[in-house]
Amino acid sequence: MLQCTALTDIPELDAFVALLDMENGPDHPPDVLALYDHLLCELGEHDEYTEHAARLWPVELPDARDLWMFWTGTGAHRVYRFDERPICQAVSRRLPIRHTRVCRLFAQHSATHSWDVTDPLGDLLTDIAREEVRRLYEEADDQDDTD
Ligand SMILES: [Zn+2]
Ligand SMILES: [Zn+2]
Known part of the structure; x- marks a missing residue:
């Protein structure tokens, strides 16, 4: 299943209050808000x-x-609303134990667990990064040959 593509800007004042009010929140909420302009739906x-x-x-x-x-x-x-939610307790058991994956979503989320959500853009970026690393290794090898 593809990831939802909804994007929204953060209502800063309400987000600030929610961060301030939450248990185990950040020490300095403005730092968190400075990190992001928008949030992408993770479902x-x-x-x-x-x-x-x-x-x-x-x-x-x-x-x-x-x-x-x-x-x-x-x-x-x-x-919109802000809410503190416990993490989903689901674990994928279809794979060998070393590949067991936990769901990154909140408890009682709708639709599918996070391991079944694919993010084509994220996958594309991962592929590009992997290709870049391979290229760098090859360059390093070529340099070794000229020694
Ligand atoms: Zn969504
Ligand atoms: Zn889940």
Whole structure:
């Protein structure tokens, strides 16, 4: 399943308040807001009745809740809220144990778990980076040959 392509700008004042109010939030919320202008929906493609969802602040502690922004609509019709949600507990067991993957979404998300969501742009960038590394290695090899 492809990743949803919805993008939204961050309502800074409300995001600031949400970051300030949350448990285990950042020490300095303005630093977080300075990092991003926009948030991209992290869900797999979904219908218009499902809210878009993007993580604003990952706590990365066991049993902690991350801060997510949920929204529907665009422009003047956008409706949004911030909510702290526990992480989805699902684990992919279809693969050998060393490849076990955990879902990066929030508990009770709609649609598919994150490991089934593909991001063509992200994959493309990964391929380009991989190609670049290969090229650099080859250049290094060529230089070794001339010694
Ligand atoms: Zn979405
Ligand atoms: Zn999940």
